[in-house]
Amino acid sequence: MKRGLLIILSGPSGVGKGTIRKIFSEDERLNLAYSTSMTTRKPREGEQDGVDYFFTTREEFEKAIENGELLEYAEFVGNYYGTPLKEVNRLRDEGKNVLLEIEVQGATQVQQKCPDAISIFIVPPSMEELERRIRGRRTEPEEIVQQRLAKASNEMKMVYQYKYIVCNDDPQLAAELIETIILRHIELEENK
Template sequence: MKKGLLIIISGPSGVGKGTVRKYFMDDDSLRLTYSISMTTRKPRQGERDGVDYIFTTREKFEEAIAEGELLEWAEFVGNYYGTPLTQVEKLREEGKNVLLEIEVQGADQVRKKCPDALSIFIIPPSMEELEKRIRGRRSEPEEIVQQRLAKAENEMKMVSNYKYIVCNEDPQLAAELISSIIKRHMYVEENV
């Protein structure tokens, strides 16, 4: 059995990574499994532990960093986010294509550790639209919104580090494009 692909979906906060992912995640032909990130932030309304994120304490997260148990990790607006390494490797060895939906900082770490990772950066149609989406969540105070917008400006400068760039003007169309990118890489891997 061939080892599964490691797929990075990244982009600025509010660009719609999760929305786009939901359009292609259940396509059995992609053999996808979603790698659940660990975080120290509090759950948003409707989020479930072990499904959307692995919610943990700052102390336990720092212990995982010290033990080298994370493929990648980042701290953002006072919270840690990261990907458990053993979970990703186990899934890839089973032939599953592992999808990481992660921040730009984490994506850089993964590309260094796994140069064979397929990296896709999702961009918004405009910075104005991105601000509208972030504000539309109505889940964070203005200070955090401003931090997210400032970070997004810097992250947009990182697009050249990714193999593919997909604009999320229409989530279904963006998902179809990402699905075709994954299928192409699956075909190449299976026929090498």
């Protein structure tokens, strides 16, 4: 059995990563699996340990960092979030193609550790459109909107560190492009 691919899906907040992922992840030919992330935040109502996240203490998470047990990690709003390396390797060894939907900071860490990863960066048609989408949510105060826009502007400078750049002008088309990219890499691996 061939080892599965590692696929990074990244891009600024509000670009539509989740929407696009939901469209293409239904294609069984992609043989996708999602690795469950680890976090130090408390479980929300209805979340299950080992399903939604691996919930852990700050001490245990920091020990995992020290021991090199995480493929990538970041601290956000006082909590750690990361991708357990053991889980990713288990899924890939089972022949699954592992999809990581992660922030630019985490993607950079993964690319350094796994140069064979297929990295895909989703861009908005324009920064004005991204701002319209973020504001359209109407879920955050102006201060947070400004922070997200500033972060997005910085993340857009990292776009050329990715193997593929896909513009989300139309989520269906963007999903089809990503699906094609993944299928092509599956084909290349099968022909090795």
